[in-house]
Amino acid sequence: MEIVSLHKCLSDPTRLRIVNLLLREPLCVCELQEALDEPQVKMSKHIGYMKRQGLLDVQRKANWNFYRISPKLSEAVLASLEAIRTGYAKDPKLSEDLKKLEHSPGAACR
Amino acid sequence: MEIVSLHKCLSDPTRLRIVNLLLREPLCVCELQEALDEPQVKMSKHIGYMKRQGLLDVQRKANWNFYRISPKLSEAVLASLEAIRTGYAKDPKLSEDLKKLEHSPGAACR
DNA sequence: TCGGAATATTCCTGTTGACGTATACTCCTA
DNA sequence: TAGGAGTATACGTCAACAGGAATATTCCGA
Numbered sequence: 001m002e003i004v005s006l007h008k009c010l011s012d013p014t015r016l017r018i019v020n021l022l023l024r025e026p027l028c029v030c031e032l033q034e035a036l037d038e039p040q041v042k043m044s045k046h047i048g049y050m051k052r053q054g055l056l057d058v059q060r061k062a063n064w065n066f067y068r069i070s071p072k073l074s075e076a077v078l079a080s081l082e083a084i085r086t087g088y089a090k091d092p093k094l095s096e097d098l099k100k101l102e103h104s105p106g107a108a109c110r
Numbered sequence: 111m112e113i114v115s116l117h118k119c120l121s122d123p124t125r126l127r128i129v130n131l132l133l134r135e136p137l138c139v140c141e142l143q144e145a146l147d148e149p150q151v152k153m154s155k156h157i158g159y160m161k162r163q164g165l166l167d168v169q170r171k172a173n174w175n176f177y178r179i180s181p182k183l184s185e186a187v188l189a190s191l192e193a194i195r196t197g198y199a200k201d202p203k204l205s206e207d208l209k210k211l212e213h214s215p216g217a218a219c220r
Numbered sequence: 221t222c223g224g225a226a227t228a229t230t231c232c233t234g235t236t237g238a239c240g241t242a243t244a245c246t247c248c249t250a
Numbered sequence: 251t252a253g254g255a256g257t258a259t260a261c262g263t264c265a266a267c268a269g270g271a272a273t274a275t276t277c278c279g280a
Contacts, residue, residue: 002127003198003201004120004121004122004123004126004170007117007118007120007121008117008121008237009127010114010117010121011114011117011118011120011121012237012238012239013112013114016113016114016115016117017238018252021206028256029257030255030256030257039239039240040256040257040258041239041240041241041242041257041258041259042238042240043257044257044258044259045237045239045258045259046238047257047258048258050235060247062247062248063246063247063248063255063257064256064257065256065257066202074226075197076197076198076200076201077197078197079193079196079197080190080193080194082193083186083190083193084190086189087185087186087187087188087189087190088113088186090186091113091186095276098260107254108255109256109258122267124268138226139226139227140225140226140227140257149224149269149270150227150228151227151228151229151269151271151272152268152269152270153227154227154228154229155228155229155267155268156268157227157228157270158228158229159267170277172277172278173225173226173227173276173277173278173279174226174227174228175226175228181280218225218226219226
């Protein structure tokens with residue numbers, strides 16, 4: 001994945017929130033939607049964007065698509081992602097998303 | 111500086127190269143131009159963009175403008191920049207810029 | 221104070237991307 | 251096999267931004 005492409009992925013608030021959650025664990029689209037409380041089409045398009053850039057990949061399980069940070073990323077890209085995970089842990093919006101994810105009742109996809 | 115704004119700054123190849131150089135030391139516009147070998151107007155506009163976002167600041171010395179990474183950045187932003195400095199050290203284009211900078215004959219502004 | 225070097229801004233054009241609405245696709249299950 | 255849940259795509263619109271050409275600004279030294 002290109003360095004510049006990574007930063008394009010991170011340069012939109014919604015995508016940044018998605019990445020923040022996926023850095024913890026792979027998630028189903030419906031879980032992401034619920035945690036971020038954004039319209040389905042918006043989520044789907046941002047996820048599609050990051051998939052096209054090579055940042056995410058999918059695993060289909062029954063009726064659900066689980067997305068995760070691609071395991072094929074270079075050291076350099078992983079370093080930037082790690083900076084996000086650690087450095088932005090105190091960001092109010094991002095932390096709130098994580099909480100909402102933890103406190104959510106078991107989603108249908110589980 | 112906003113997290114998202116930082117990544118917008120880093121999501122253009124020219125800006126990424128500029129930041130890569132400024133992470134080493136403050137530089138005059140003419141030095142940046144010479145190292146990157148890009149037209150003056152292009153450099154100026156990208157530098158202006160990053161200044162507006164709060165990533166860079168200027169120090170005027172005689173006839174020259176020296177730019178540097180702003181000293182007022184948050185821990186989170188600094189963490190991402192550090193990831194660039196270390197993680198992307200092996201990137202061919204970025205390393206080449208650094209070499210060109212070192213091997214350059216003393217610029218007029220020094 | 222005038223010319224020139226260093227740098228920024230304005231104008232124009234083409235491209236990319238963000239968002240919403242509507243619609244399509246893909247499976248699972250009844 | 252029909253309906254519905256989960257998810258993606260197409261289309262239209264608007265804003266942001268990249269690049270080049272031309273021009274403006276600022277400040278130095280002669």
